[in-house]
Each structure stands twice: as structure tokens, then as C-alpha cells.
Amino acid sequence: MEWVIDTHGLSKSYKQVDALKKLDLRVPKNSIFGFLGPNGAGKTTTIKLLLGLIPPSAGSASIFGLDIEKDSVGIRSRIGYLPQEPRFYDHMSARQILEYTAGFFFDGPKAEVDRRVSETLDLVGLEEKADRPIKGFSGGELQRLGIAQAQVNYPDLLILDEPAASLDPMGRRDVLEVMERLRKYTTIFYCTHILDDVQRVSDTVAILNKGELVAYGPIEELLAGGEGVAYEVTMKGAVENIYQSVTAQPWVTGIQSKAHNGTTQWIVSVSDAAAAENGLFRLLAADENAIVVHYHIKEHELEEVFLRIVEGGQHGRQ
Amino acid sequence: MAANEPLAGTVQRSVGNSSMILKTGSDWRRGLDNMLRGELKSWFGTRTWLTQILIWTASINFIYLMTALSMPPEEAPGGGVTMIFNIFMGIVGPIGVSIIMQGAVVGEKNSGTAAWVMSKPVSREAFILSKLIANTLGVAVTMVLAQGAIAYLITGLVVKVWLPVPGFLAALGVHMIHIFFYLSMTLMLGAIFNHGAPVIGIPLAFHFGQQFLMSLLAQISPTLAKAVPWTLAIPGNDSADLAVAGALMNGAPVQTYLPVYVALIASLAFIIIGIRAFQRQEL
Numbered sequence: 001m002e003w004v005i006d007t008h009g010l011s012k013s014y015k016q017v018d019a020l021k022k023l024d025l026r027v028p029k030n031s032i033f034g035f036l037g038p039n040g041a042g043k044t045t046t047i048k049l050l051l052g053l054i055p056p057s058a059g060s061a062s063i064f065g066l067d068i069e070k071d072s073v074g075i076r077s078r079i080g081y082l083p084q085e086p087r088f089y090d091h092m093s094a095r096q097i098l099e100y101t102a103g104f105f106f107d108g109p110k111a112e113v114d115r116r117v118s119e120t121l122d123l124v125g126l127e128e129k130a131d132r133p134i135k136g137f138s139g140g141e142l143q144r145l146g147i148a149q150a151q152v153n154y155p156d157l158l159i160l161d162e163p164a165a166s167l168d169p170m171g172r173r174d175v176l177e178v179m180e181r182l183r184k185y186t187t188i189f190y191c192t193h194i195l196d197d198v199q200r201v202s203d204t205v206a207i208l209n210k211g212e213l214v215a216y217g218p219i220e221e222l223l224a225g226g227e228g229v230a231y232e233v234t235m236k237g238a239v240e241n242i243y244q245s246v247t248a249q250p251w252v253t254g255i256q257s258k259a260h261n262g263t264t265q266w267i268v269s270v271s272d273a274a275a276a277e278n279g280l281f282r283l284l285a286a287d288e289n290a291i292v293v294h295y296h297i298k299e300h301e302l303e304e305v306f307l308r309i310v311e312g313g314q315h316g317r318q
Numbered sequence: 319m320a321a322n323e324p325l326a327g328t329v330q331r332s333v334g335n336s337s338m339i340l341k342t343g344s345d346w347r348r349g350l351d352n353m354l355r356g357e358l359k360s361w362f363g364t365r366t367w368l369t370q371i372l373i374w375t376a377s378i379n380f381i382y383l384m385t386a387l388s389m390p391p392e393e394a395p396g397g398g399v400t401m402i403f404n405i406f407m408g409i410v411g412p413i414g415v416s417i418i419m420q421g422a423v424v425g426e427k428n429s430g431t432a433a434w435v436m437s438k439p440v441s442r443e444a445f446i447l448s449k450l451i452a453n454t455l456g457v458a459v460t461m462v463l464a465q466g467a468i469a470y471l472i473t474g475l476v477v478k479v480w481l482p483v484p485g486f487l488a489a490l491g492v493h494m495i496h497i498f499f500y501l502s503m504t505l506m507l508g509a510i511f512n513h514g515a516p517v518i519g520i521p522l523a524f525h526f527g528q529q530f531l532m533s534l535l536a537q538i539s540p541t542l543a544k545a546v547p548w549t550l551a552i553p554g555n556d557s558a559d560l561a562v563a564g565a566l567m568n569g570a571p572v573q574t575y576l577p578v579y580v581a582l583i584a585s586l587a588f589i590i591i592g593i594r595a596f597q598r599q600e601l
Contacts, residue, residue: 073344087430
């Protein structure tokens with residue numbers, strides 16, 4: 001597999017505080033890599049290290065095989081970056097910001113650069129406000145402009161720090177669509193707190209907590225890991241007998257039960273997925289006193305996994 | 319060179335579905351042209367230049383005009399009335415340039431625009447040099463050339479003395495060196511510090527503290543006392559001597575060019591230290 005970002009023991013300390021501890025991370029080419037963690041986990045520090053905005057205290061990293069300390073300018077010529085709180089020159093319009101950004105990468109022809117700028121403004125829905133000074137822009141508009149300037153140069157790697165943070169639901173949806181569209185041309189490395197978005201578009205995820213990498217891998221593995229398989233079952237009627245039958249099965253490890261609007265809802269955790277697949281529904285359907293109205297395998301949400309890892313202090317990778 | 323041939327430091331490559339000329343190279347010049355264009359645009363592509371001319375005209379030449387109108391013609395030349403212009407340029411210029419420059423680097427560091435710009439393919443040297451070059455040009459036009467031209471007209475039309483142009487231009491050059499000393503000092507301090515207070519406080523403290531410094535240096539050596547940048551535009555403690563700018567403007571002998579050399583060497587040192595400091599700066 002080809003790695004776009006490859007870090008080895010990358011660390012950053014400020015006096016007595018370890019902002020990032022020995023980060024070993026590999027980001028595959030053309031992946032959408034979700035970089036998660038609570039506030040102060042070290043996500044933005046990692047991004048700044050990768051961009052050469054701050055030097056590492058220890059360790060090393062490469063992007064496109066180039067060293068982040070020795071070849072920073074060369075690396076930045078192939079990257080697009082959206083900061084967490086985009087700040088641009090107030091006296092410029094959105095179009096001027098994009099022209100200025102494009103000027104760092106391209107030497108013309110002017111018509112081609114202008115076409116690219118217009119195309120990018122159109123992509124983020126800012127064409128109507130393109131020639132107004134950005135001083136009056138809302139947070140969401142600045143965010144859109146930030147996304148536009150990050151990809152005006154057709155980057156090989158897009159680094160996005162909270163790309164959907166200031167956007168309304170429609171804006172958020174648009175950003176995710178843009179990210180999915182760009183996947184075939186570029187690698188996207190992004191930080192976010194919106195875990196639904198990560199689950200929707202990311203293929204690989206890393207979770208950082210207190211400067212340390214605590215989980216890292218393909219999202220399916222992360223979602224499947226830890227708790228094993230569970231079934232969600234909703235029933236009507238008397239469930240006492242069937243409860244005894246189910247708990248008696250050797251592959252059932254536990255049942256969480258609650259009553260809701262005249263129904264009983266169970267989450268049945270199992271240790272043997274195949275045995276449960278064969279036997280559980282037959283067992284439930286065989287009882288004449290209860291009617292099964294809802295039955296499916298419980299899908300773990302990224303939020304649950306994230307909270308379990310971060311709050312539970314789980315260390316080591318999945 | 320053929321019209322479609324790429325420039326040095328660039329490469330023609332298909333990017334996306336277009337055919338744009340990619341900039342290449344990763345040395346200290348990378349990004350300088352674009353940053354410089356942006357900085358110059360903020361001076362001359364907006365009303366900044368006009369605002370600055372009006373501010374400095376009100377601060378320097380309005381007082382000069384009032385003095386010229388009230389001074390009897392027989393007292394006018396020979397360092398008389400033009401001394402007012404030189405002194406005001408010497409006092410107001412360093413204050414003005416320190417105010418203009420205080421936000422150039424530290425303001426961008428605090429607002430986050432420096433981090434944004436430095437996430438693009440730009441060298442740290444290019445960032446500092448673009449600020450230095452663009453602001454030097456902006457200040458040269460609005461604070462030195464424009465004010466010089468207005469003062470020249472006031473001297474000619476009101477005082478009825480048309481000073482020799484070469485001497486007048488040489489005096490303006492000395493004022494520029496004086497102002498450049500503070501410009502480069504403030505730029506360096508902006509690269510070193512992350513707060514505005516020392517960035518503007520230190521140049522102003524040095525500017526006004528030179529009068530005490532001159533007294534102190536005079537006890538060691540009278541020549542040393544005449545080497546401080548203050549004496550470029552304003553007569554030193556020995557007020558019998560004209561400052562360098564005043565002497566050049568009025569065709570009088572220049573006592574010493576030492577402050578010119580000191581200011582130029584110090585400015586060069588400030589620029590080098592400023593670049594070094596910004597290279598190590600965490601953004």
C-alpha cells in the first residue's frame with residue numbers, strides 16, 4: 001500500500017507538557033482519514049507539525065516520501081489546508097483570496113487561473129458573493145471560502161481541521177459530498193468532532209487522546225471491535241419464559257432489557273455470532289406468549305466506540 | 319523565449335483538467351513574488367496610500383506650512399525654516415513607521431493569517447522580506463517622497479526659496495535611512511515577540527531615549543554621540559551642528575556620515591535577526 005503520511009515517534013512537548021507522544025501513523029493514498037479526539041488531544045498540533053508550522057521535539061515524519069522538516073516547502077506545494085478557524089486578509093474579496101492562493105502555486109496562464117478560481121467559487125457556492133470584501137462574511141461563508149482555498153491548487157493531500165464546524169446541516173452535507181467527490185483525486189486527512197460525518201465518509205480512523213494514539217484502523221474494524229455482536233429485539237406480550245430460554249443459551253453473554261410503550265426492548269449480547277444467527281430468532285419465534293416486532297443486529301455507532309475508548313482510557317490500537 | 323514556454327522556476331503540467339504552469343523550487347525565494355504582490359496591493363491597491371499621505375501631511379507639513387507662513391523671509395533659508403520640516407520628519411517619522419509596522423508580523427501571527435500563508439509553499443525568508451520590501455516602498459512613497467515634495471513646494475512657494483534639488487533629494491534619502499532603521503527594528507521585534515507592546519514600545523523608547531544616550535556617549539567620545547540615528551534628522555545635543563539631513567538640504571558641510579553607516583549596518587542586522595527569529599517561530 002502507498003502511504004501519503006508516514007510518522008515515526010512524532011512528538012511535541014511544550015516545557016513540561018507533552019502535546020503529542022510518539023505518534024506512529026500511516027495514511028493510505030486516496031483514503032478519507034478521520035483524525036478524532038477530544039479538545040486538547042493533540043490533533044491540531046499534529047497538523048501543524050505536518051505542515052512545518054511548528055518543529056517536532058522528537059521523531060520524524062514524511063509526506064509523499066519527503067521529510068517534513070527538510071522539504072516543507074516542497075510538501076506544501078502539494079497540499080491544501082483548511083485551518084480550524086479560517087482567517088484571511090479582510091481587505092480582499094473571496095475571489096481575490098483565491099487568486100492570491102492560486103498565485104502561490106501557478107504562474108498562469110491568467111485565463112486558466114481565473115477559470116479555476118471561478119470553478120472553485122462555484123463548487124462551494126460563493127459565486128454570488130465572490131467580489132464582496134470578506135469582512136462581512138458569516139462563519140459558514142468563511143468556512144466555505146476556507147474549503148475553496150484549500151483545494152484551488154488540485155492538492156494531492158487535503159488537510160482539513162474541522163471542515164464542517166461552522167456550517168448548517170445543508171452546508172455540512174455539501175462539504176461531505178465534496179470530500180467524497182475528491183476522494184478519487186486526492187487523499188483527505190481531516191479532524192472533526194462530528195462523528196456521524198466520520199462514520200459516513202471515512203475509511204480509516206485514528207483516535208488521539210491526551211497526545212497519545214489510542215485507536216487506529218479501518219472504520220469497519222473499529223466499529224466491530226471490542227463489544228462483539230449484539231442483537232436488538234423488540235417484543236410484545238409476556239416475555240418472562242422466553243427470557244429464561246434465551247439466557248440459558250451458552251452463547252448469550254447478557255441481556256439489557258427495558259420496557260417502552262407496551263413493548264419490551266432487549267439488547268442481547270452474544271459470544272458466538274454464528275450460533276446466534278442460527279438460533280436466536282428461532283428461539284424467540286417459538287414462544288407463543290410473545291410476538292417479535294423488531295429484530296436486527298445492533299450496529300455500533302462511532303460515537304459509542306469513541307466514548308468507550310476516550311472515557312474508558314483504552315490504550316493501544318484496535 | 320516563445321510565448322508558451324514556461325518561465326524559469328516553473329513547469330508546465332496538466333493539473334486537474336487544465337494546463338496551468340506550476341511554480342517549482344523550494345529555496346528562500348519561493349512565494350516572494352506572490353506575497354510581495356499581495357503586500358503591495360494592500361498599500362497601493364486600496365486607499366491605504368492616500369490615508370497615509372493625508373495623515374503624514376497633517377502631522378508634518380501642516381506644521382511646516384504654518385511655520386513657513388509665520389516666519390519672516392529673512393530668517394527662512396540656511397537651516398532656518400527647513401529645520402522645522404527636518405525635525406518633524408525626524409520625530410514623527412519613526413513614531414509613524416513603528417505604528418505602521420507593529421502589526422505587520424505580530425498582528426498576522428496573532429490573527430492566524432501568518433499560519434494560513436505559511437501553510438502555502440512560501441519560505442519564511444520570503445514572508446519577512448515581502449513585509450520589508452512592500453512597507454519600505456509604502457513608507458518611502460507616502461512618508462518620505464510625498465512629504466518631501468509637499469515640503470519642497472511650501473519652501474518654494476511660501477518661503478520663496480527654491481532649494482537645490484540634488485541636496486534636497488539627498489536629505490530625503492537620509493530621512494529614508496532614518497525611518498528604515500525603525501522599520502527594520504519593528505519588523506525584527508514583530509518576528510521575535512508575540513505581543514504588540516514590546517514591538518512598538520522598544521522602538522519608541524529607543525527613539526526618545528537617544529537624547530540621554532547621546533549625553534552618556536558624549537562623556538566617552540563626542541564622535542560616538544554623533545553616531546546615533548537621532549542625528550540623521552535632528553541636531554544633537556550640540557545644537558550648533560546641523561543634522562545630516564539638514565546640512566544636505568541647505569548645502570552646508572556634513573559634520574559626519576557616521577550615523578548613516580550605523581543606521582544602515584544596524585538595519586541590516588535587524589533584518590537578519592528578524593529572519594532568523596521568524597524561521598524558528600512556532601505558528
